[in-house]
Amino acid sequence: MTKLWHTAGPVLSILLVLALLWYGAAIALNAAWAKDKASRIDKTLSFSELVADTMSQEKPLLPAPHQVVKEIYETTVLKKITSKRSLVWHSWITLSATLLGFAFGTVLGVLLAVGIVYSRAMDMSVMPWVITSQTIPILAVAPMIIVVLNAVGVSGLLPKAFISMYLSFFPVVVGMVKGLRAPDQMQLDQMRTWSAPKATSFWKLRLPSSMPYLFASLKIGIAASLVGAIVGELPTGAVAGLGARLLAGSYYGQTIQIWSALICAAVLAASLVALIGMIERITLRRMGMVQ
Amino acid sequence: MNETVISAKNLSLTFQTNDGPVHALKDINLDINKGDFVSFIGPSGCGKTTFLRCMADLEAPTGGSITVNGMSAAEARMKRAYGYVFQAAGLYPWRTIGGNIRLPLEIMGYDKAEQAKRVANVLELVELAGFEKKFPWQLSGGMQQRASIARALAFDADILLMDEPFGALDEIVRDHLNEQLLKLWARTEKTIGFVTHSIPEAVFLSTRIVVMSPRPGRIADVIESTLPRDRTLDIRESQEFIDIAHRVREGLRAGHAYD
Ligand SMILES: Nc1ncnc2c1ncn2[C@@H]1O[C@H](COP(=O)(O)OP(=O)(O)O)[C@@H](O)[C@H]1O
Ligand SMILES: [Mg+2]
Numbered sequence: 214m215t216k217l218w219h220t221a222g223p224v225l226s227i228l229l230v231l232a233l234l235w236y237g238a239a240i241a242l243n244a245a246w247a248k249d250k251a252s253r254i255d256k257t258l259s260f261s262e263l264v265a266d267t268m269s270q271e272k273p274l275l276p277a278p279h280q281v282v283k284e285i286y287e288t289t290v291l292k293k294i295t296s297k298r299s300l301v302w303h304s305w306i307t308l309s310a311t312l313l314g315f316a317f318g319t320v321l322g323v324l325l326a327v328g329i330v331y332s333r334a335m336d337m338s339v340m341p342w343v344i345t346s347q348t349i350p351i352l353a354v355a356p357m358i359i360v361v362l363n364a365v366g367v368s369g370l371l372p373k374a375f376i377s378m379y380l381s382f383f384p385v386v387v388g389m390v391k392g393l394r395a396p397d398q399m400q401l402d403q404m405r406t407w408s409a410p411k412a413t414s415f416w417k418l419r420l421p422s423s424m425p426y427l428f429a430s431l432k433i434g435i436a437a438s439l440v441g442a443i444v445g446e447l448p449t450g451a452v453a454g455l456g457a458r459l460l461a462g463s464y465y466g467q468t469i470q471i472w473s474a475l476i477c478a479a480v481l482a483a484s485l486v487a488l489i490g491m492i493e494r495i496t497l498r499r500m501g502m503v504q
Numbered sequence: 505m506n507e508t509v510i511s512a513k514n515l516s517l518t519f520q521t522n523d524g525p526v527h528a529l530k531d532i533n534l535d536i537n538k539g540d541f542v543s544f545i546g547p548s549g550c551g552k553t554t555f556l557r558c559m560a561d562l563e564a565p566t567g568g569s570i571t572v573n574g575m576s577a578a579e580a581r582m583k584r585a586y587g588y589v590f591q592a593a594g595l596y597p598w599r600t601i602g603g604n605i606r607l608p609l610e611i612m613g614y615d616k617a618e619q620a621k622r623v624a625n626v627l628e629l630v631e632l633a634g635f636e637k638k639f640p641w642q643l644s645g646g647m648q649q650r651a652s653i654a655r656a657l658a659f660d661a662d663i664l665l666m667d668e669p670f671g672a673l674d675e676i677v678r679d680h681l682n683e684q685l686l687k688l689w690a691r692t693e694k695t696i697g698f699v700t701h702s703i704p705e706a707v708f709l710s711t712r713i714v715v716m717s718p719r720p721g722r723i724a725d726v727i728e729s730t731l732p733r734d735r736t737l738d739i740r741e742s743q744e745f746i747d748i749a750h751r752v753r754e755g756l757r758a759g760h761a762y763d
Contacts, residue, residue: 406588500598
C-alpha cells in the first residue's frame with residue numbers, strides 16, 4: 214500500500230498541479246470574452262461571476278478541464294459507439310489506420326534494415342534516401358499522397374495508413390540497423406568457426422541481438438503512426454477520425470471538441486506505447502535478457 | 505602418435521593499415537602433433553592471436569601456407585575441425601547455459617536427443633552439471649568461461665584452439681581452471697593450441713611452448729617440456745618446472761620481447 218503511494222503520490226501531485234495551472238490559464242484567457250459580453254449589456258462582473266463565466270463558455274479560447282471531461286464523457290460513454298458523434302468510433306477509425314500503417318512501416322523498416330546490413334550497395338544508396346524522406350515536412354507530403362492515391366481510386370483507410378507507414382518506418386530502419394549490427398566481431402567470428410550459414414547467424418545471433426533496439430524503435434514508431442493517421446485525415450476534410458474532429462472543431466470554433474479530440478489522441482498514443490512496452494517486457498524476460 | 509595435425513610453412517601475414525604495413529607474422533614454421541598441448545607465449549602484439557586465427561581460417565595469410573588435418577585451413581573450418589575459445593566467454597544472454605552449448609550443435613545439425621546427451625556430457629566435463637537451465641548472468645566469470653569451453657568441446661572436433669581464455673580471471677580461479685583443463689585434455693585426447701602471456705601458465709599446461717617475439721612476429725624458441733603429462737599444481741615447485749620457466753624467460757629476452 215505504501216509502495217503504491219510512493220509511485221502514485223508524485224503522479225497525482227503533478228496531475229493536480231497541471232489541473233490548477235490549466236484552470237488558471239482558462240480563467241486568464243477566457244476573461245476577455247466574459248468581460249466583453251458583460252460590457253455589451255452594461256454589466257460589471259464580480260470576481261466570482263467572472264470565474265463562473267470563464268468556466269462555462271460555449272466556445273472558450275481555452276476550455277476548462279471539467280468541460281473537456283464532460284464532453285469526452287458525453288461522446289464516449291453516453292453515445293453508441295456506432296454513432297458518428299461517438300469519440301470511440303472516431304478513435305477507432307484513426308486507430309485502424311494507425312495500426313495498419315504501423316504494421317506496414319515495421320515490415321518495411323525491418324526489410325530495409327536487413328538489406329542495409331547485408332548489402333554494402335544498399336547501405337550506401339538507401340540510407341541517404343531514408344534520411345531525406347524524413348526531412349520533408351509530413352504536412353507537405355500528406356496532401357500529395359492523399360490526392361494522388363485518390364486519383365488512382367485508393368481512398369479511405371489505405372492512404373492514411375500509407376502516411377503512417379511513411380512516418381513509422383524510419384525509427385524502425387534506424388533502430389534495426391543498429392540492432393542487427395549489435396553483435397561484435399568476436400560473436401561473428403565465432404559463428405564462422407562453426408561455419409554457420411549466413412541465414413543461421415541472422416536468425417540465431419543478429420535478430421535476437423536486435424530485439425531491445427527493435428522495441429525502442431517500435432515505441433517511437435507507433436506514436437509516429439498515430440500522428441501520421443491524424444495528419445492523413447486533415448487535407449481531404451475527412452468526415453471520420455480524430456483528425457476530422459480536430460478539423461471540424463477548428464472550422465466551427467468548437468474548442469471543447471478540439472481539446473477532447475486532442476486528449477483522446479494523447480491517451481490513445483500513451484496506451485499504444487504502454488502496450489508495446491508491456492510486450493517488450495514480456496518478450497525480453499522470456500528471452501532472459503532482463504532479470 | 506607423431507601425426508602432424510597443424511603445419512605452418514613460411515607463414516606470413518602483413519596487415520595493411522593506415523600507418524603502413526604491420527608484419528604480424530613473418531616466416532613462421534611450426535608443426536603441431538596430434539595430442540600435443542602447445543602454448544604460444546610472447547608480449548602483446550607479437551602475433552599470437554593472429555597465428556591462432558590463421559589456423560582457424562579467421563585470418564588469411566599473405567604468404568606461406570598452413571594446413572590443418574592435412575587440408576587447407578578453410579576446408580578444415582568447413583569440416584568443423586576445431587573448437588575455438590575466445591578471450592571473452594561470449595555467451596548469448598538470451599540463451600541458457602545449456603542453450604548456449606547447444607548452439608553449435610543446432611547449427612551442425614545434431615538431432616535433439618544427441619544434443620541433450622552431449623550438453624549433459626560436456627557440462628559434466630567442465631564441472632557445471634546442474635547449471636544447464638541458468639542464464640549466463642547468473643554465473644561467475646570463471647563459470648562462464650568454463651561454459652564457453654564446454655561449448656567448444658560439444659561437437660566432434662579433435663582440435664581445441666584457445667586465445668587467452670583465462671586472461672580476464674583472477675589467479676586463484678585461473679589455477680583451478682588450469683588443473684581442470686589438463687584433466688579435460690587427458691580425458692578427451694584433443695590437440696590444444698593455447699595462447700597466454702603468463703609464463704607459469706604456459707609451463708604448467710604445455711607439452712611444447714612456442715616463444716614468440718614481436719616486430720615482425722616470429723618464433724624465437726620452441727621448448728619441449730620434460731614434465732610428465734599427468735601433473736598437478738605442486739609441480740610448479742619442482743626444479744624441472746623452474747628450469748623450463750627459466751628457458752622461456754631466456755627465449756623472451758633473446759627475442760627482445762622486453763624492449
Ligand atoms: N585486423 C588487424 N588489422 C591491423 N593490424 C592488426 C590486426 N590484427 C592484429 N593486428 C596487428 O598485428 C600485430 C599482432 O597482433 P596480435 O596477433 O593480436 O598479437 P597478440 O595476440 O600476440 O597480442 C599487432 O601489431 C596488431 O596491432
Ligand atoms: Mg592476442
